[in-house]
Amino acid sequence: MNILVFISCFIFAITFGFSQDTYITQRQDMVNNQLKIRGIVDLATINAMRAVPRHVFVPENAQKYAYEDRPLSIGKGQTISQPYIVAFMTQELRLQSEHKVLEIGTGSGYQAAVLAEIAKEVYTIEIIESLGKRAKEQLDTLGYQNVEVRIGDGYHGWKEKAPFDAIIVTAGIDSIPKPLLDQLAEGGRMIIPAGPRNAMHLLLVTKNNGKVRTKKRLPVRFVPFVRGRN
Ligand code: SAH
Numbered sequence: 001m002n003i004l005v006f007i008s009c010f011i012f013a014i015t016f017g018f019s020q021d022t023y024i025t026q027r028q029d030m031v032n033n034q035l036k037i038r039g040i041v042d043l044a045t046i047n048a049m050r051a052v053p054r055h056v057f058v059p060e061n062a063q064k065y066a067y068e069d070r071p072l073s074i075g076k077g078q079t080i081s082q083p084y085i086v087a088f089m090t091q092e093l094r095l096q097s098e099h100k101v102l103e104i105g106t107g108s109g110y111q112a113a114v115l116a117e118i119a120k121e122v123y124t125i126e127i128i129e130s131l132g133k134r135a136k137e138q139l140d141t142l143g144y145q146n147v148e149v150r151i152g153d154g155y156h157g158w159k160e161k162a163p164f165d166a167i168i169v170t171a172g173i174d175s176i177p178k179p180l181l182d183q184l185a186e187g188g189r190m191i192i193p194a195g196p197r198n199a200m201h202l203l204l205v206t207k208n209n210g211k212v213r214t215k216k217r218l219p220v221r222f223v224p225f226v227r228g229r230n
Helices: 002-038 043-051 060-065 083-092 110-118 129-141 178-183
Strands: 072-075 078-080 100-104 121-126 147-151 164-169 184-194 201-208 211-219
Touching: 002 043, 002 083, 043 083, 043 110, 060 072, 083 110, 083 184, 083 201, 083 211, 100 110, 100 178, 110 121, 110 129, 110 147, 121 129, 129 147, 164 178, 178 184
Parallel strands: 100 121, 100 164, 121 147, 164 184
Antiparallel strands: 072 078, 184 201, 201 211
16 A cells, blocks of 8 residues: 555656646747747846746646747636737836836736736736636735735726836727826836727837837737726
């Protein structure tokens, strides 16, 4: 009996260890073949993308595709962006370790984890309750203590925690919400997919000496930003 238990444990350890190794290798390949090659150079972003286990944020049947060069479904009609887009948006924010960041569209919680690897505090808002709850659980399981998840319409931002050094919006909207502009700190940066549905771009918004500047960065497609009742 004891020998059987021992053999089972041994096989489990080998299998488990092996699958963890596979994911680490896949993550390393993702960084080299999808990110660095396309111009992701920010070291903090690269380290975060290498550290966060993307596969645990996607449904079990999609885990084997987690490190592929594409977006994945996370349920409720929502998607987790392609790794390159997550890295690109993160890099655009030029995050520092003392920064406070606001994310609108928690989804799976993956982007929040990437931000939490770099910044001091991450506040993230999700409008679909079940997704927000699951993301919070996952972030807690992984031990991210610097992320707060709130359920609600992110259009209004998170006034009590403002101003933010960086704001990232991960759902596509026609124009930039005024409350988010107001909650961006002086010297802050915001990245947001905005514009008409068939011609959406990632916009980089900066605020310097109170002056807001907007620059088109990349043509993109994102799930729509929806409005709550409040
Ligand atoms: N950043 C996510 C991907 C998000 S997909 C990740 O890493 O997994 C976009 C998310 O934005 C969806 O979960 C959608 O429900 C959410 N969303 C859409 N409109 C919103 C709003 N007004 N406020 C907050 N979240 C919103």
